[in-house]
Amino acid sequence: MSNTEVSRKKATRVPMREQDPERRARNFSEVPHGYSEQEAMEEAKRCLQCKKPLCVDGCPVNVKIPEFIKLIADGKFAEAARKLKETNALPAVCGRVCPQEEQCEIRCILQKKGNAIAVGNLERFAADWERDHNAVKLPEIKPSNGKKVAIVGSGPAGLTCAGELIKEGFDVTIFEALHEAGGVLVYGIPEFRLPKEIVKQEIDYLTKLGVKIEKNFIIGKIATIDELLTEEGFDAVFVGSGAGLPSFMKIKGENSIGVYSANEYLTRSNLMKAFEKNSPTPIMKGKKVVTVGGGNVAMDAARTAIRLGAENSSIVYRRSESEMPARVAEVHHAKEEGIEFNLLCNPVEILSDDKGFVKGIKCIRMELGEPDASGRRRPVPIDGSEFMIDCEVVVIAIGNSPNPLIPESTPELEISKWGTIVADETTGQTSKKYVYAGGDIVTGAATVILAMGAGKIAAENICKDLRDQKQ
């Protein structure tokens, strides 16, 4: 191989094969196929194995990136997966849904030469390989330290915190309000982006390590945080109850039939399997579906609509594409699947027929003005530019606020004016002794990996605080 060939190879990322857009828009199977062993090794060999890897600092859970990639390059796939699991309890999930492009990959030296190393694709490969080859090996668990920790919520924050604590010898119980564990990973993120079987297996791994999961158990209602600490004998509680409350636009017609929050739409489809034929859970399919919002959740909803059989699925977003909070890859996938983008327009009213069923959404065109507090240019409506989009279903995906059940039922907990639990971001400690919190309930709606980072930080401090606790 000539030197130029080598440097070209170094510069070009091995692409991941995907389901054909036209075909996948009609099924719920996963979009990317994953790397073959050969593809993974080829991509892994591009890694420069930096002495001071910047990528690791960009990762909220500090995955040992060069080390696991080296193991893949050497063909040691199971070892690579185990290396990942030293710091990340859910690698198969993170490999699929983490915004690597803004965390680890953005810091990669190769980014400057062309394409950063595909950390996410490789992470997914290693985790999938280990699982598919029945090579999952349980790590060493420290002997029981006699301390009990309760975890509220089985989403990314709670699962991560549980995974860390169980390895340290704690007796860990996760309490989940729904009938299935996984939080947003099972009710929110669709099958085509994160297969539920993968989430299930990652959770099974935690239960094999000894984590107990109590489903259908609503903390704040059936037991309060105080009761966990006093009557139920827990030494500490980690709250990872998420940002569950959907926001609405407060416009006329928003309670018409066929207007869903993204949470409801996705929960019906994902958790309650409304996409399956003969599902007991109804969902309004609609020939024309409009999703309002520009984040990953909006992309998930619009792409779900197409798969449920919509002839036309479109996004309405009030800023331009460059301000869209969704990952570039998700926007790209959505466009490939035929999702239309109505940018720089904002809904002003939802219209319905005499029985209350949605028949259209009235929007107004926007232009970008001066930057606002977020640093993004503020969208300003253009007078007299209203127009109608005919549709039968509207999905509102403009964000979520914290679930109020824990704050309401725990009087000593300090709560911000946004309804989030106030917790020290370097320790996870709340205003109440032995109560820690992390994830969306602290930050407001954010990403899976940030929630996992918070779960990990809290776990470290729970270890420290309970060890220091007088016996």
Next chain:
Amino acid sequence: MTKILKKEQLSDSVWRFRLQAPRIAKKRKAGQFIILRPSGDSERIPLTIANADPAAGWIEIIFQAVGKTTMILRDLKEGDSVLDLAGPLGKPTHIENFGKVLCIGGGVGVAPLYPIISALYEAGNEVTSVLGARTKDLLILDTEISEKSSRTLIATDDGSAGKKGFVSDVFNELISNGEIFDAAFVIGPVMMMKVTTSLTVKAGIKTYVSLNPIMIDGTGMCGGCRITVNDKTKFACIDGPEFDASGIDWDEMVKRLGSYRDFESDARDQHTCRLEGK
């Protein structure tokens, strides 16, 4: 898994199940509900906790078998188990000694009213209960309620029990007799609540209703149960299910309850009833 300790038919399509749920029995208060899923192939449905015994560790639910999931539930036998059960959910009913209280229930709505009547009675109120049904055979809990009420009045559409007419007619009669009430609780089909509360509110009585909109998770997450109260959107699962009747947008609520009507009738047609051996 939650074991069914006792199964009873209260009327044509209305059933009472006693479920082994010690933790919920200990915690629940009048006005709260549970969400259950009888089997893996059914929906999550909200049902009021109609009664509970914290010492014995059971709760009771009363439901009408109208859709696929309630039919799956009805087909379970004593000793069988309900797959998933979560609760208690919602804010408890505001109970105090109001003085003279009027409790009006219609159809299967009498079931969620029963624990409220009990709690009001135990709080020292003078409780007048008015129960309505289409016909005598559809009346439920009249015996239980009369034990917890100072007096119980019945109305049936066909006059087969009590007065012939609607609960609203009974109310009008009470008011025209010059009776005064300090508070009213009205639960029943949404049209009955709309009509009846318009009368009680007009008569100047502070009126509370318990709403049963479409709901999935019961913890505020889906927003499917949203209703408009005094021009503000509220979630029945966490802000309710009890609300002051005076500000409710009843027309919107009636419409939203009809969201899945076609879907429900399809499900009913497809369901093979294991009880009747169809």
